[in-house]
Amino acid sequence: MNSRFTVLTTFCIVALAVLGTLALAVYASDAVSERQQRQQVDEFSNRALLRAELVSSEAETALRQLVRYDGTPCSDDHLKQLRQTEEQFRYVREVGWTDGVKLRCTSARGRVDTALPAPEWTSAAGFTAWQTETGKRGNERPMFNVRLGDHVVVIDPRFYLDIVPLDNTIELAVLETQDGTIISRSPGADHELLRAALQRNTNNAYFERRYYTVERSHRYPIAVVAYEPEDRVRRNPLAQLRHVLAPALVASLLGTWFVMRWRRKLRTPRNAILQGIRQRQFVAWLQPIVSLESGRCVGAEALVRWKLEDGSVIAPDTFIAMAESLGLIEPITDQVVHSVFDGAGSVLARRRDLHVSINLAGEDLVGTRVLDTLKDCFRKYAVRPEQIWFEVIERMLIDTARSTPALAAYRAAGHRIFIDDFGTGYSSLSYLQDLPVDGIKIDRSFIRSYAKGEEMNKIVPHVIEMARSLDLAMVAEGVETRAQADYLREHGVQYAQGWLYAKAMPADEFLRYLERESARAREA
Template identity: 75%
Template sequence: MSSRLTALTTYCVVAFAVLATLTAAVYASDAVNERQQRQQVDVFSNRALLRAELVTSEADSALRQLMSYPDTPCTNDHMQRLRQVEEQFRYIREVASTHDMRLRCSSLHGAVDIALPPPEWTYAGGFTAWHTEVGKRGNERQMLNVRLGNHVVVIDPRFYLDIVPLDDTIKLTVLETQHGAVISSWPHTDDALVRAALQRTGSPYFEGRYYVVERSSRYPIAVVAYEPEDRMRRDVPAQLRTLLPPALVLSAIGTWLVLRWRRTLRTPRNAMLQGIRRRQFVAWLQPLVSLESGRCVGAEALVRWKLEDGTLVAPDTFIPMAESLDLIEPITDQVIRSVFEGVGAMLARRRDLHVSLNLAGKDLAGTRVLQTLKASLARYGVRPEQIWFEAIERTLMDTASSAPVLEAFRAAGHRIFIDDFGTGYSSLSYLQALPVDGIKIDRSFLLSLASGEEMNKIVPHIIEMARSLDLLMVAEGVETEAQAQYLRERGVQFAQGWLYAKAMPADEFLRYLEREAARTRET
């Protein structure tokens, strides 16, 4: 065999081996990609259905509560009942009463007389629903109205799909299943496609796109999610034709890129772990003001997830996910670190100021947080009494296990407050059993105090309960001077809310304190 033929044969064998390896790698990579992407859409659609069922459940519960109202509609007592139901449920924006086919009064607008539009769909149990548009011309948005009997609840349809997207190509829609009416959908979603998917008996399936249909077993609603098929299934021959000329050189590089790409597939857990590794969880501070002096005496640290593009994710979105994934502890540690990096030096200078840190249920399982905090206190020269802690009321129901932990925090020199007090199972005996220094009155109890209206009737009882136990009180969500005056006259010591300032980054909070100090010097 001539040297030329030997070289050609060797080249063909090597080229075949490289091409075979490259083909296997491409096919394997695409198979893994499809499986992972399909799983991602499946999980995402299931999360969307859980949120849709939660919102629907609130509407159902609110309307069934109102059905039992026995007296004359649209009286002062009835209007107060409508407002109470609106405040009770997180996703309900307005509650109204009807007679025949006309709207007679609502929790937001009082007495009205408006003809009701025909329902877009009906379903078992006497429920009807329709959309209406609100807002100024050119900036309208739709609201969902659900009616049962003589009452209507109004919900922002965006609540049905208020979840963090895993990528920018997934499309999502919530429909009712009897008539195929769209309840809520993401922008640029094709209604005709999702209605057609709803009629299919098998799910998931491919038809130019990857479709998943999740039907609720509790309500006549379904979630349809779809993603372009080319994101799931790639054109393998085209890839091979492109890679064939440089195959001998690029086969190893291609394998490395595939492995790297596989590691970086996005899932909720990976996204959160990446945020923790990159220290993207930061503390914003909302000033806490003394109602007697009107001066700032501290701040509450509120966690924000700051993404690489500068977008801020609110805690309501990611805290439940972090707790379910058992990642809340490293986030708490980052909040503590962020607080001290931002305002630790200021706390060392201003012994009259404090910062409140929120404790999750996992943080109350032991005293790990104290060990984390101890190093920061020593490093920045901050006193323990300048760090307060807040625990949500529902995490303290088991007083036998939570009381010793809270006592350890107090023994270390920290004050303990019960956050969102009044929204759980508040009672005098419950408070007496817990070693706490104060309570925070939930913002929902202050919403009714506006021009000409009375404070929620629960507030005086909460204040009296706290005073009887000699507990400090902080009112959340104070937005008007009338609210502040009401609380001041009844002995509430502290307040926070938009009347004074919104939550802000640490550098803005330092400037806020400088401006306050300058005003004090001028007076």
């Protein structure tokens, strides 16, 4: 009897100790994870507010720029000004002018005669705003209209929430703070819950079985509301203990392993990019560059893509700026270089007439680290330095004293240097003379209008003449029509890239593209 009692007592003490340890571990783990999960919701809403303020700032800047126009409304000159404003601002989808009663002309539709809706809300700065529906019947989507004075800009509400998701269970929305009208929201966001959360006095709390946070803008009458199911933020410790009650000793080890594994999956943006770097998820897609004289492909531009484990691909606009701000752009550049050689190194070794152009970030201009990365690739694939070109965005070259030595070192190693997006920054003749470069890339925004049957942007002839006076090669970006290509060829531009020829594609598709082109050449 005593022996049995001792065994039972010992078992109970050990069981209590194990269960107590598990309970403490579960409680501590839940407390830590809840704090991290709440911080993630808060960070997500903060990033969304930054994006919403950026979009609102573009709309404000565009409108204040248009207010200064003192010409004849809806004249040809005015319509040209409206179109230039639309092209200048990334998030503006259309620009219009109204006489206060009707919309009289827009950048996309020219002269119109459309009744002006009543504004849904106003701001102290004189702005009014309202929402409209656009698109074919049955496939409408909302658009956001902002007016200052007699001008109106139209913004796609999706731009307000165009950020990398941190968690697929976080719901998000941008609301107007006067009456809680929703400007943009994620597909699963509850309209009534969002407005109720906005009306509460607290910025973050548990409400309706969800954890929510509210970020209000100090610049504009907008706010971001984000929420996540409460059971995703904080768990029920007793419910977890019931799953590990019987196999207590084994469950203590498995539970610790599970918690650590679960915590590792809580990824911040920095961790997500770092994991992408560790798993070599950043790859180069290649967009053909074509000779305008012969029509043959002479090379390609390497464009980085983030290929996730599930096979989905993220465009660079989503993560490049974040990687630069976090100081992680250099390893991404290195992965792009290796991806170029892994995908196209063999064809570059066979065809000396081909080149691949790689984009350099601002950090890559601090030194010549990329040249060291290239050395191993050259030895492995027998590719020549003159087959690797580099592109540098114009705004990164403002400090010529900082960038010139690095550019000179790249050229001395046998590489050609091109200025990307030329004409969108501080381009000038003296500026080009001071830089050791071989050519320029004409930004797509300057030739876009020609595809719509309009005249070529007046900047293009000056850019071409500037490049020709300095004997610089030229590549035109965004060529989509034969008329654009003919104009550029007739005016002395040597190369072009754009959807007229091919979109950016994985390396294996690019190799098939070259094979098809060679087959057509043989048949011809």
